[in-house]
Amino acid sequence: MADSASSLHTTPLHGVHDDLDARMMAFGGFEMPVQYDSIIEEHMAVRNDAGLFDVSHMGEVLIQGDRALDLVQHLVTNDAANLYDGRAMYTVMCTPDGGIIDDGIVYRRAEDEYLMVLNAANRERDLAWMHDQNPTDATLRDISAETALLALQGPEALAIAQPFLDDDLDALSFYHFWERTDGAFLGCDTALISRTGYTGEPGLELYVPADRARHVWTTLLEAGADRGLKPAGLGARDTLRLEAGLCLHGNDITEETNPYEAGLGWLVKLDKGTFIGRDALREVHEHGPERTLVGFVATERGIPRHDDILRAAEGRAIGIVTSGTQSPLLDTGIGLGYVPNEPAYTEPGRPLQVASRRRTFDVEVTDPPFYEKD
Known part of the structure; x- marks a missing residue:
């Protein structure tokens, strides 16, 4: 990642973020909005109504x-x-x-x-x-430079976007997409409307030409004002994805982790034919991973953070926290981390400890996601 703001890339919506007085930060080589108002307010807007994210750095x-x-x-x-x-x-x-x-x-x-x-x-x-x-x-x-990506997420997201599409969004299933050309979606020459997201809420990811990003952003924000739509930054995106139990590359998954230990074995289709890593993954599948990624919830005051130590109930170090935060929805600390693949450390309800720089506090293993939707 670049060290100075002047050497960072910017998205086509950088001017919009300046206009909204967003707090900016370096992320993935880009200068990105971490929050516009309050991370908690933006988080809860997505859980209850809707939020609009600029993720054009992808x-x-x-x-x-x-x-x-x-x-x-x-x-x-x-x-x-x-x-x-x-x-x-x-x-x-x-x-x-x-x-x-x-x-x-x-x-x-x-x-x-x-x-x-x-x-x-x-x-x-x-x-x-x-x-x-x-x-x-x-x-x-x-085509990254010519493409802007906006994520419209939350219970009201589909209703906000519906007036700008000629087909019923209820017919667009999860992990399916539509493509629109010739200005059919907000004047864009081409647009890809995808029922995907990274928040655990219903919503859309919108791939549009970079030169139409500001128009799409502004139009959607205006259209969604009465439905509680707020601009949301990367701070809320991270707390939302963690509450939903979704992995972040660079934290929860890296080149030092394999899909089976990360709980992503369902993504590995060993019988489809050859692919890079198949032989090694077959070995892991046959013998089982040595460690596994678990979710946990604090049972006393404390917020887990990346690289904190995970300990067994008796205090012995057994693993590392890969993601952690204070859940805005649950008002308690939650996290993900790797522990030995043994029932004593992986079964829901098992007690563990998190050792931070300041203190050690108790947590309990749980299966993500960390909340249940109505």
């Missing part, structure tokens, strides 16, 4: 050609052969040793064209890896 790569599917299958662990036009899937890319290079979404736009969405901090490295590992004549085209 990377978008087109995979094209007659062998586009072959390349996708080679790169990722999930089975893209199950996709059809208008269908998306969550997946991971792994090293030959089974470590997670990145997680992301793959969209099938046509039989010979797929869109892969990458994490911002990993985009350049991921793209280089994809080129180096390409055994086909499929082409890779980075």
